[in-house]
Amino acid sequence: MIRFENVTKAFKQNEVIKNLSFEIQDGEMVVLVGPSGCGKTTTLKMINKLTSPTSGRILIDDQDIAKLDTVKLRRRIGYVIQKTGLFPHMTVKDNIEIILQIEGIDAAKREHITSEMMRIVGMDPEAYLYRYPSQLSGGQLQRIGVARAFASDPKIVLMDEPFSALDPITRAQLQSELVGLQTRLKKTVVFVTHDMDEAIKIADRICILDGGRIVQYDTPENILKNPANEYISDFVGRKRIWNIPELIRVRDIMLINPVSCTRNTTLSECAELLGANEINALPVTDGENRLIGIVYGADLQKQSDRTGLVGEIMKTEFPTTAPEKNLLEILGFIRERQLDFVPVVDEENRLIGLITSKNLMTVLSQQFVDTEGER
Amino acid sequence: MTEFFASFWNIREQILSLLLDHIHLTILSVGIAVLIGIPVGILISHSPRLAQPVLGMTNIVQAIPSLAMLGFLIPYLGIGTAPAIFCVVIYSLLPIVKNTCIGLNNIDPDTLEAAKGIGMTQGQVMGRVQLPLALPVIMAGIRIAAVNAVGFVTIAAFIGAGGLGYLVYSGIQTSNTYLILSGAIPACILALVVDFVVGFLEKIVTPVNLINPTIDMNKEKVRRHKRKRWIVSAGALAVMAAIIIGSVAPINKAEGKVIHVGSKNFTEQLILGNIYADLIEDKTDIKVVRDLNLGSTDICYNALKSRHVDMYVEYTGTAYGSLLNQGSSTDKKHIYSTVKELMAKQGIEVLDPIGFNNSFVLAVRQDTADKYRLNNISDLEKASSQLIFSPTIEFNNRKDGITALYDAYNLKFKGTSPIEGGLGYTAIASKKCDVLTAYSTDGLLKTYQLKVLEDDKNALLSYYAIPMINESVLLEYPELKDVIDLMTGLLDDESMRNLNYLVDQEGQSPEDVALNFLKSKGLL
Numbered sequence: 001m002i003r004f005e006n007v008t009k010a011f012k013q014n015e016v017i018k019n020l021s022f023e024i025q026d027g028e029m030v031v032l033v034g035p036s037g038c039g040k041t042t043t044l045k046m047i048n049k050l051t052s053p054t055s056g057r058i059l060i061d062d063q064d065i066a067k068l069d070t071v072k073l074r075r076r077i078g079y080v081i082q083k084t085g086l087f088p089h090m091t092v093k094d095n096i097e098i099i100l101q102i103e104g105i106d107a108a109k110r111e112h113i114t115s116e117m118m119r120i121v122g123m124d125p126e127a128y129l130y131r132y133p134s135q136l137s138g139g140q141l142q143r144i145g146v147a148r149a150f151a152s153d154p155k156i157v158l159m160d161e162p163f164s165a166l167d168p169i170t171r172a173q174l175q176s177e178l179v180g181l182q183t184r185l186k187k188t189v190v191f192v193t194h195d196m197d198e199a200i201k202i203a204d205r206i207c208i209l210d211g212g213r214i215v216q217y218d219t220p221e222n223i224l225k226n227p228a229n230e231y232i233s234d235f236v237g238r239k240r241i242w243n244i245p246e247l248i249r250v251r252d253i254m255l256i257n258p259v260s261c262t263r264n265t266t267l268s269e270c271a272e273l274l275g276a277n278e279i280n281a282l283p284v285t286d287g288e289n290r291l292i293g294i295v296y297g298a299d300l301q302k303q304s305d306r307t308g309l310v311g312e313i314m315k316t317e318f319p320t321t322a323p324e325k326n327l328l329e330i331l332g333f334i335r336e337r338q339l340d341f342v343p344v345v346d347e348e349n350r351l352i353g354l355i356t357s358k359n360l361m362t363v364l365s366q367q368f369v370d371t372e373g374e375r
Numbered sequence: 376m377t378e379f380f381a382s383f384w385n386i387r388e389q390i391l392s393l394l395l396d397h398i399h400l401t402i403l404s405v406g407i408a409v410l411i412g413i414p415v416g417i418l419i420s421h422s423p424r425l426a427q428p429v430l431g432m433t434n435i436v437q438a439i440p441s442l443a444m445l446g447f448l449i450p451y452l453g454i455g456t457a458p459a460i461f462c463v464v465i466y467s468l469l470p471i472v473k474n475t476c477i478g479l480n481n482i483d484p485d486t487l488e489a490a491k492g493i494g495m496t497q498g499q500v501m502g503r504v505q506l507p508l509a510l511p512v513i514m515a516g517i518r519i520a521a522v523n524a525v526g527f528v529t530i531a532a533f534i535g536a537g538g539l540g541y542l543v544y545s546g547i548q549t550s551n552t553y554l555i556l557s558g559a560i561p562a563c564i565l566a567l568v569v570d571f572v573v574g575f576l577e578k579i580v581t582p583v584n585l586i587n588p589t590i591d592m593n594k595e596k597v598r599r600h601k602r603k604r605w606i607v608s609a610g611a612l613a614v615m616a617a618i619i620i621g622s623v624a625p626i627n628k629a630e631g632k633v634i635h636v637g638s639k640n641f642t643e644q645l646i647l648g649n650i651y652a653d654l655i656e657d658k659t660d661i662k663v664v665r666d667l668n669l670g671s672t673d674i675c676y677n678a679l680k681s682r683h684v685d686m687y688v689e690y691t692g693t694a695y696g697s698l699l700n701q702g703s704s705t706d707k708k709h710i711y712s713t714v715k716e717l718m719a720k721q722g723i724e725v726l727d728p729i730g731f732n733n734s735f736v737l738a739v740r741q742d743t744a745d746k747y748r749l750n751n752i753s754d755l756e757k758a759s760s761q762l763i764f765s766p767t768i769e770f771n772n773r774k775d776g777i778t779a780l781y782d783a784y785n786l787k788f789k790g791t792s793p794i795e796g797g798l799g800y801t802a803i804a805s806k807k808c809d810v811l812t813a814y815s816t817d818g819l820l821k822t823y824q825l826k827v828l829e830d831d832k833n834a835l836l837s838y839y840a841i842p843m844i845n846e847s848v849l850l851e852y853p854e855l856k857d858v859i860d861l862m863t864g865l866l867d868d869e870s871m872r873n874l875n876y877l878v879d880q881e882g883q884s885p886e887d888v889a890l891n892f893l894k895s896k897g898l899l
Contacts, residue, residue: 074491079492079493089584099494132588
C-alpha cells in the first residue's frame with residue numbers, strides 16, 4: 001500500500017503539489033490524470049524518490065520512504081517512462097537484465113527470467129534478445145520497457161505516460177495487454193497519463209489532479225457519472241461516457257416511478273392510464289410493489305367488456321431486466337426479443353423502473369443532440 | 376633523394392632512439408592527460424557553473440605559445456622531460472576535458488532518469504550508461520589530443536627532452552634540410568600511426584551498435600564483441616599504466632657525483648657543451664648529464680639559476696645587455712668585470728673567457744656587396760632602402776641588438792622579416808632577403824660565402840664566450856675549475872668558425888668535432 005500524507009512539493013516558490021493525501025491499495029491500478037502542469041508526474045516521481053517532497057510523508061507498506069535506502073527502494077519498484085528509457089548501447093537482453101546483473105544474479109537464472117519476461121510482454125526471445133533498441137519499433141520498445149520494469153519482480157510498478165508516443169492502434173493493444181498483465185501478476189501499478197480515455201480504459205481508480213490538488217479520486221464509472229465538479233465534467237467531457245457504453249447502466253437511463261396498476265384495477269381505468277401516458281403496456285404490481293404481470297394494450301383492445309379486472313387478462317410470462325445491466329446488453333436484449341417495453345426489477349422482484357423504446361431513443365439521442373444546452 | 380636516404384641511413388640508430396623517446400613522451404603525456412582530463416570532464420559535466428571557468432581556462436592555456444610556456448616553466452620544473460610532459464599534458468587537456476563534458480552532457484536526460492529510476496547508484500549510472508554512451512565523443516577528444524601531442528613533443532627538444540624535434544631543430548640550426556626531414560618525416564608518420572591506433576581503439580571500445588545501428592547480432596557475436604572490447608581496453612590501459620609507472624621510477628635523481636652541462640641550441644654551443652662534458656668526464660670522476668640543445672638563452676639562464684643545469688657557456692654581451700639589463704657598452708673589460716660581479720651575486724661563477732668573440736655581424740650576399748659597394752655597416756645606410764633585412768628573432772628583440780644598431784646607424788630597410796637560426800641562410804641564398812644578422816663564428820658564413828660587414832662604429836656589444844657555473848657546484852667539486860680553465864684562450868674566432876664549419880658544412884656531428892678538437896690539442 002502506498003500512502004501520501006499531506007505531501008507538498010515546491011520548486012523554489014512555486015508549489016506544484018499542495019497538501020496531497022491519498023492511498024493506493026495493493027494490486028490496484030491507479031491512474032493519475034490531469035492537464036500538463038497538474039503535478040501528476042511529480043507525484044509519481046516522489047514514489048521512487050526521483051524527487052522528494054518539500055513536506056509531508058510518503059509511506060510504502062507503512063514505512064516512510066524518506067528513511068529507506070533510495071537505491072534499494074528503487075530496485076523494488078519497476079519504472080517505465082514515455083521514451084522507454086532503454087539504454088541505446090545495450091542489447092534488449094542487457095536492458096532487461098541490467099538490475100539483475102548489478103545484483104549479481106547468475107547468468108542462467110537471468111536468462112530464464114529475461115526470456116520469461118519477453119514472453120509475458122509478447123515478444124519472441126529468440127528473435128529479439130540480441131537486438132538493440134534502435135532496431136525496434138515504438139511498440140516493441142515499450143514492451144521491452146515493461147519487461148524491464150517487471151523483471152526484478154517488484155511489487156510496485158510506476159509508469160509515466162508510457163504509451164503516449166505510440167500510434168493509436170499500438171497504444172490500444174498495449175493498454176489491453178497491460179490490463180491483462182496486471183490482472184495476472186497483481187502488481188500495484190501507478191500510471192500517469194494526460195489521456196482520459198486511457199485512464200478510463202485501464203484504471204481501477206482514477207485520481208484526477210489539477211493545480212497540485214486531487215479533484216476527484218474514484219472509479220472510472222463514478223467519475224464519469226458523478227463528476228465532482230464542473231472542472232471534472234469539463235475535463236472528462238460530458239459526452240465521454242458514450243465512448244464506453246458498458247458504463248451506462250439500465251439504472252441510469254430507465255424511467256423511474258413508472259405508472260403501474262394492480263390486479264384489481266378495472267380494464268377501463270387501465271385503458272385510461274395507457275392512453276394518458278402514451279404507452280402500450282402497463283406493469284402490474286402487488287401491494288408490496290412486486291411485479292406480478294403485465295397488461296398489454298393489444299390484449300386490452302380485444303376486450304369489449306371494460307368492466308373486467310386487469311388480473312384476468314394480464315400476462316405473467318414476460319421479460320424483465322436488472323438495473324445493473326448495461327446499455328449494450330439492454331439494447332441487444334430488446335433487439336433480440338423484439339421488445340418495446342421492459343420493466344426493471346430488483347433482486348426481490350420489486351418494480352423500480354421501465355425501459356421503453358421511446359425512452360431509449362431519448363437517451364441515445366443525447367450523444368448527438370444536446371438536451372441541456374451545453375456544447 | 377639518394378643523398379637523403381644515405382644521410383637518413385647514417386643516423387638511423389639516433390633516429391630510432393629519438394623516435395622511441397618521442398613515442399614514450401607522447402604516450403606518457405596523453406596518458407596523464409587522460410587520467411586528469413576525464414575525471415575533470417566528469418566533474419564539470421555535473422556542474423555547469425564549474426564548466427564555464429574550467430573550459431575557459433583550458434582554452435586560454437591552449438592559446439599560450441608553447442615556447443613561452445616552456446620558458447615560463449623552467450624555474451619551476453627545470454629542463455628535460457618533466458616540463459615537456461607538463462606542457463604537452465596541459466595542451467592535451469582541452470580536447471579531452473571538453474569532449475568528456477560534451478559527451479556526457481549530450482546523453483538523453485530521459486535515459487539517465489530511467490537509469491536512476493530503476494535503481495542504479497550514481498557510480499553505476501556513470502560506469503554502465505554515461506561513459507559507454509559518451510565514449511565515442513571522449514575517444515575522439517583523446518584522438519585529437521594524441522595527434523596534437525606528437526606535434527607538441529617535437530617542441531620538447533627545445534628544453535632538452537629529446538624526441539624527433541631534436542633532429543628538426545638541429546637541422547634548422549645548421550641549415551641541414553636532410554636532418555630536418557629525418558626528424559619531420561618520422562614525426563609525421565608517427566602522427567598518422569597514432570591517429571590510426573587511437574582510431575582503432577575508439578572503434579573497439581565503442582558499443583557496436585553506436586557505430587553500425589543496423590548490425591545484426593546474435594548471442595555468440597555479442598559475447599565475442601564484449602570480450603574483444605574488454606581485452607583491448609584492458610590492454611591499452613595496461614600499456615599506459617606500464618609506461619607511466621616505468622617513467623615515475625627513473626625520475627629519482629641518479630646517485631653520486633653528477634654535473635649537468637647545458638648548451639643553447641646552435642652548433643657552436645653544442646660543440647662547446649660536448650667539449651666541456653668530454654673534458655669533465657675524462658679528467659674527473661664526476662658523471663656528466665648532457666642537457667644540450669636547449670631552446671634559447673632564457674631557457675639556459677633560467678635553468679642555471681634554478682640549478683637544473685650546473686654550467687653552460689654564455690657570451691659577455693648577452694649576459695651584460697640581456698640577462699643583467701645593463702644597457703650597452705663598448706668597453707670589453709668593463710663588460711666582463713660587471714658580468715662577473717653581478718653573476719656572483721646570484722651564486723653564479725663566471726670563469727675566464729675562452730677567447731673568441733662571437734658578436735653579431737651583418738652579412739650580405741657577395742653580389743649585393745658588389746652592387747652597392749658594401750664593406751662596413753655605414754656603407755649600408757644608403758643602400759638600405761633597397762634591401763630586406765632578416766635579423767634573428769632574438770636580435771630583433773634585444774636592446775643591444777636591433778635598438779643599438781638603429782641608434783648608431785641610419786638604416787631604413789625596405790622590409791624587415793625576422794627569421795630563426797639557420798633558416799636565414801637558406802632565405803638569403805634564395806634571395807628572399809638581402810641582409811642577415813649572423814654570428815661572427817658562424818661556419819655557415821663560410822659555406823654560403825657571405826660578405827661580413829664590419830661594425831665600424833662599434834655599436835654592437837662584444838660577445839666573448841664565458842663558461843658560467845653554479846658556485847655551489849664549484850664548491851662541491853673544486854677540481855672542476857682547473858678542468859674548465861683548460862679551455863681558456865684556446866679558441867679564437869677563426870678556429871671556432873672552423874669547428875662550426877665542420878659541423879654545418881661537412882656534416883660531422885658536434886660530438887665528433889668536439890672529440891677530435893680535444894685530441895688534436897692533446898687534452899684527451
